[in-house]
Amino acid sequence: MAIISTADELFDSDVYVDLGHTLRIPLHLKCEGFNFAGSVxxxxxxxxxxxxxxxxxxxxxxxxxxxxxxxxxxxxxxxxxxxxxxxxxxxxxxxxxxxxxxxxxxxxxxxxxxxxxxxxxxxxxxxxxxxxxxxxxxxxxxLNQYENPANWLAHYENTAPLIAKHFPDLDVLFIGAGTGGTLNGCANWFRDNRPGVRIVAVDTVGSVNFRMPAGPRHLPGLGASEPMPLVEASEVDHIVRVHERDTVRMCRRLARHGFLLGGSTGTVVSGAARWLQQHDPGATLTSVAISADMGDRYIETVYDDAWVRSTYGDLDKEQEESNG
Structure with missing residues (x-):
């Protein structure tokens, strides 16, 4: 039982979703949205x-x-x-x-x-x-989140060691790349303490992180329109880039199983699923992805049919054509 006195004392719920059960993705999703801010x-x-x-x-x-x-x-x-x-x-x-x-x-x-x-x-x-x-x-x-060392230290001192505690046999950790605080903190902790764990950064197409070309982006959260001081390609083992259309599809796929999660989470899960399909077809690796946020704030965007159609077109028709 957790008893707190102020709203900023509750951080970690230790909740992991086994996506192998519902989505057939061999991935454990660390849900960081169960606090009074609703996000990591x-x-x-x-x-x-x-x-x-x-x-x-x-x-x-x-x-x-x-x-x-x-x-x-x-x-x-x-x-x-x-x-x-x-x-x-x-x-x-x-x-x-x-x-x-x-x-x-x-x-x-x-x-x-x-x-x-x-x-x-x-x-x-x-x-x-x-x-x-x-x-x-x-x-x-x-406070300058973009360069403040207290940003990444929060994850070096808390997020990463908690994941390592619950998954002592962890092989791969998927982390979204935004301003770089979560990515930098976790990557550095595992480099210092568990160097055998592979760190996979998941970014959105259109973000200039990792020296990628700029492009239009419509969802807040992951990605950046200018290089982030805390994001370094040398800190990660692999980089996966996800189109926002695939973010929306994954968010809606998760929602159909009762998991209403945010755009950052949809991006990371989509990227992790693609990476695992390519690098772990036999599902032998122990993998964790960090779910940054819940989906209630995306009701008027990701989960709104009219907004999705006006922003990305008919995703269902597009999916049918790609499958056909």
């Missing part, structure tokens, strides 16, 4: 804020500010509310409407960078707005 980002949010307090960067009069496309913004909203801190999230039009409502319900201010930069990057526009807010408001403190 709660670890990073609590770590960055605690670190800033220890370093004397923030006090009771500070206002936290961060750029986020969704999950980290909600996580910081939860931690800020639990610790009676003010928080401003700078996001963009790709942020799920439900996520914006959640942050505001938790007492955070949400500012939308509604115009991309000259290269079409909302990320650059968000960071420019964050710097402008900090320059105009002396009490504002940017």
């Amino acid at each position: 980002k709660l670890r990073a949010a609590a770590s960055m804020i605690s670190s800033a307090v220890r370093l004397g960067l923030i006090d009771d009069h500070s206002t936290l500010v961060e750029s986020s496309s969704g999950n980290l913004g909600v996580a910081l909203s939860v931690v800020a509310a639990a610790r009676s801190l003010r928080f401003v999230c700078v996001t963009d039009p790709k942020c799920n409407p439900a996520t914006v409502k959640l942050m505001r319900a938790l007492g955070s201010e949400v500012v939308v960078a509604d115009r991309p930069d000259a290269d079409g990057s909302y990320l650059t526009a968000r960071k420019t707005l964050v710097r402008d807010l900090c320059a105009r408001n002396p009490g504002y403190v940017w």
Whole structure:
């Protein structure tokens, strides 16, 4: 039994879904969404804020500010509310409407960078707005998830060793590549402690992570429109890139079995399934994938038929044609 006093104390539920039972994928899915932030980002949010307090960067009069496309913004909203801190999230039009409502319900201010930069990057526009807010408001403190070591240390010190504890015979770990905090922390821990475990990074097509070409992306979460300082190809053994269409298909496939999971999770599971089919046809490897988020925030996007058709076309017809 877990008894907590504040919303930012609950991190890990130790829940793993055996996808071999329902989807015939030899993969255990570590569900990180069973906390009050609904995602793996709660670890990073609590770590960055605690670190800033220890370093004397923030006090009771500070206002936290961060750029986020969704999950980290909600996580910081939860931690800020639990610790009676003010928080401003700078996001963009790709942020799920439900996520914006959640942050505001938790007492955070949400500012939308509604115009991309000259290269079409909302990320650059968000960071420019964050710097402008900090320059105009002396009490504002940017946590800077993109370069903050407390981001990846949260997963080095907690996420990775927990997975290793439950899976002492682990062969492969699949991790989504976004800002790189989860990937960097877990990859470094296994390199230092269990170097025989293969780390597979799963990214979305259109992301420039790993020096890949930029392209249109519609789902928040994984991927980046500019290189992330915490993402290094040398830290991983394999890289799998997933089209957003396949993300949507996998999310809906999981939902048909009662697992309503988020876009980041759909991407990672889709990439892991493809990698395992190619590299482990006999299903002899022990494999785990990190499920970053739940699906409730994607009801108006991934799980909305009209949105999917307007964004990607008729995926059912496309699937039939590819199978035919």
